[in-house]
Amino acid sequence: MTTTHNNDRLAKLTWRERIGYGLGDAGFNFYWAIIGSYLVFFYTDVFGLSAAAAATMLTVTKLIAAITDPVIGGLADRTSTRWGKFRPYLIWGVLPMMGAGILTMSTPDLDDTGKLIWAYITYSLLMACYSLLNMPYNSLSAVLTANTQERNALNSTRFFFAYFCSIFVGAATPELAEYFGDGDRYSARGWQMTMVCYSIIASCLFITTFFTTRERIQPPPNQEKTSPLTDLKDLFTCRPWLVLFVLALVFMITMTLRGSSAAYYFRYFVERPDLLGSYVGLQMAGLMVGAMCASTVTKYFDKRKLMIFLLCVVAVLSILFTLVPKPKSNGVLDISTNDIHQLEAGQLLGQPHAEGDHYQWLRHDKIFWIIKEQVVLSETGPTLNLENAKGQVISVVRTHSDGAIQDSSDLPKEIIWMFVLNILISIALGFKPPITWAMYADIADYNEWKNGRRATGMTFAATTFSQKIGSAAGSALMLAVLAMMGYQAGEMQAGASLTSIVYMQTTVPGIFALLTALSLVFYNLTDKKLEQVQLDLKERYQV
Secondary structure (H helix, E strand, O other), rough: OOOOOOOOOHHHHHHHHHHHHHHHHHHHHHHHHHHHHHHHHHHHHHHOOHHHHHHHHHHHHHHHHHHHHHHHHHHHHOOOOOOOOOOOHHHHHHHHHHHHHHHHHOOOOHHHHHHHHHHHHHHHHHHHHHHHHHHHHHHHHHHOOOOOOOOOOHHHHHHHHHHHHHHHOOOHHHHHHHOOOOOOOOOHHHHHHHHHHHHHHHHHHHHHHHHHHOOOOOOOOOOOOOOOOHHHHHHHOOHHHHHHHHHHHHHHHHHHHHHHHHHHHHHHHOOOOOHHHHHHHHHHHHHHHHHHHHHHHHOOOOOOOOOHHHHHHHHHHHHHHHOOOOOOOOOEEEEEOOOOEEHHHHHHHHHOOOOOOOOEEEEEEEEEEOOEEEEEOOOOOOOEEEEOOOOEEEEEEOOOOOOOEEEEOOOOOOOOHHHHHHHHHHEEEEHHHHHHHHHHHHHHHHHHHHHOOHHHHHHHHHHHHHHHHHHHHHHHHHHHHHOOOOOOOOOOOOHHHHHHHHHHOOHHOOOOOOHHHHHHOOOOOOHHHHHHHHHHHHHHHOO
């Protein structure tokens, strides 16, 4: 008698299912992108927590959240419904996730102690709800198909949508916060309403994933009832998984440092906070390009060797990034207070006033991301006096006596190099997620082949455990360094404080990328070995 168990485990996926699954990760990035790029900045410069307090809070809450991942992974492995093991969580967790996200980005009128307690409770709740949805979602990719190339394509599609959403969130968040905050990008209400919009959209995407996917791969029919501790033992005796555990931890430190330090880098070093949305958005665009290329490039190159090469490229480019100097002239002034301001054209242009020069002052009203409308102001002299202009972005155009025109809003070459290096680094980093998430699914198959037991949820949950530890370490490292160097929110930084911000955006992520590359030297689950594993499993269940 022939069993039909797992007889379509090597199925090819339709584009409907690929896109449906990918939209789920877009939903998660309406939360994760704002957490990764703006949450640290929100806590220090909007909510009003000190850098040291925020560092401790993020570390403690993420460590607690990391512990919940294996619990939820073990629970999902033992869930049995007519919709499957993992899909139902995409429905069950929608409303709790929405509520936790909105509460996290809310700022009640409390004293310093009350604010800190509120941050601990709401962020812990958000991380718990995120795990409740994200653990089963990650595991779902391993049970849609066991076809290696299909998994590569599925994960490339997934991360295309993830990064596309991150581009939107990275670019739109400062603008939406400013819009909902009535022109004040540091308004607490603006950030809260931005999260309300994001959480509604994300919920719709999770539901879409539920209705467009199907679980095909189930545990072996004769698998004994095992405990989560047995699942963990299988993982911690699996060399390929241990390598990816270390890789995920160190890689997340890299990504967290780059994402969290960008707001500080552009506010205090570049002194152009108006460019932050463009910088983060293009960073996500680079990651998306890398993710899109991953499934094609891995057809011709070994995944492990490719990742080692790309991470070494990241390390080299990050060191080069450190050498980019501070721009000699800001060119544009982003006004952050309603005080009376007197602007000097020579300061914005980097050159003193000369007899016969004519000036035209401009206000840049941003419509979205890099799309701007320039509004001509009435003042035509070398100075401009402004009052109640908080949130306005001002530049000046000078016409020299010889007819030459100089526009202060033209980006200095230093800033152009910052953007170029950021995009190149992001493209190289973009290959990592689709490749390694496919590797995690391969490891679930490998453990099933080796031990006769399948623990898909635990495999992914224990991996995200290491990611959250890495994310916590990255956030804590950055905030701890800022606290030690005397960082004061809202005040211009200098000396060690400013230098530490620069290194956290450039050199330090490069060092951690190099460590990530070194960890992959010990990965021994080759593509050839995986082909044999899949053939053996297919034959095992057709007997």
